[in-house]
Amino acid sequence: MDTETAEVIDHDVTTITCVCGNTVGQDGLIQANSQGIPVHIGGDTPIPAGLAKWPEDEDLYTLCPSCGRVYRDTVIEETGTAPVAFRVDVTAGRIAEAIRVHWGLST
Numbered sequence: 001m002d003t004e005t006a007e008v009i010d011h012d013v014t015t016i017t018c019v020c021g022n023t024v025g026q027d028g029l030i031q032a033n034s035q036g037i038p039v040h041i042g043g044d045t046p047i048p049a050g051l052a053k054w055p056e057d058e059d060l061y062t063l064c065p066s067c068g069r070v071y072r073d074t075v076i077e078e079t080g081t082a083p084v085a086f087r088v089d090v091t092a093g094r095i096a097e098a099i100r101v102h103w104g105l106s107t
Contacts, residue, residue, distance in 0.1 A: 006071060006082035013062055013073050016082050020067040030102055032063040036070045036088035038098040050094070050101035065090055065099045 009015035017023050030038045037052040039060070047053055060073040068090040071082045088095050 004084040008076055008082040011077050011080045013076050018064040022064050022066040027066050030063045032061045036063050038102045048101050050098045
């Protein structure tokens with residue numbers, strides 16, 4: 001099986017075009033932890049229920065909330081390529097709830 005790879009410009013995670021076609025400017029991409037759960041970016045503010053804590057090792061991933069593909073940021077930054085690291089279910093469970101919380105905080 002071939003590894004799926006998203007398009008990315010240079011080594012910039014904000015320029016990912018997911019395999020499904022989603023981008024930061026379209027339906028958005030979300031910073032996530034190594035399980036694909038969206039992380040809280042609020043610094044010292046309390047972590048909202050549903051979101052994961054910002055990883056202490058700053059090992060960040062980028063989650064496509066449209067299709068569930070997850071990309072590892074360090075691979076993109078180091079190689080300039082964006083292979084899919086893994087996929088998660090964005091329609092139900094903890095990840096779906098975290099996506100709703102994330103978008104609720106963004107509005």
